[in-house]
Amino acid sequence: MGLLKKQKCLYAVCDGRSTKLSEVPDEALGGGMLGQGFAVEPEDGRFCSPADGRVESVAETGHAYTICTEDGLDVLVHIGVDTVRLHGEGFEPLVRQGQSVRAGTPLARVDLELLRSRGLPAITAVLVTNPEKIEDTDYRFGSTAGGKDAVMRFRIRKG
């Protein structure tokens, strides 16, 4: 005892319903090719960081954010599917590259109605893109509050 590694987690990135990553209708995001994680079907357009860390990148189009956590995890928040096609329309980034964030810090405001009107799914993938660094992963799916409910729990792999 006493050697148990501390459990860590990623929080929901918006209010909505958290689900399996495979619910994302995209081969790369939902197929697990880009990493391990979960999805959130948003009910509100306010998106926040799933963890404490540093913003590594903000897509010019405002639809994708990457955060490097204090534990060295690379986390991608990809809002919607094929939303790169909107070229920024409907996305208002609220952070900039290099900024420190906490779980729950607002990342972006998104016009979900616009996405729907363009026929683009709003389901959002939250991925650890270096999953070799984590183990004992566990999920809690269902109704979630952005920045408040932990969806994915895991431990950091040693070495």
Added chain:
Amino acid sequence: MKQFTYRIGDENGMHARPAGKLATYAKRFVSEVSVSANGKQADGKRLLSLMSLGAAKGTALEFTITGEDEEQACRTLLRFCEENLNGGE
């Protein structure tokens, strides 16, 4: 050491999907893969690092590949660029 330059033709630039795919391809090799653009340098095996280049359409990506399987990695990654970043469909 092997090097090549590829100018992005895809109008969406190096967004999440191609960056992730590129990292997946690069990770198959033991060689180090470095990608430079816009005066920044990225680890070609890390999606986050590649996305932080902010490489838009027209950006020249400079690949530097160093290691025992550099020949094969260079060929594979060049083919990856032609198939995933040229924008022609």
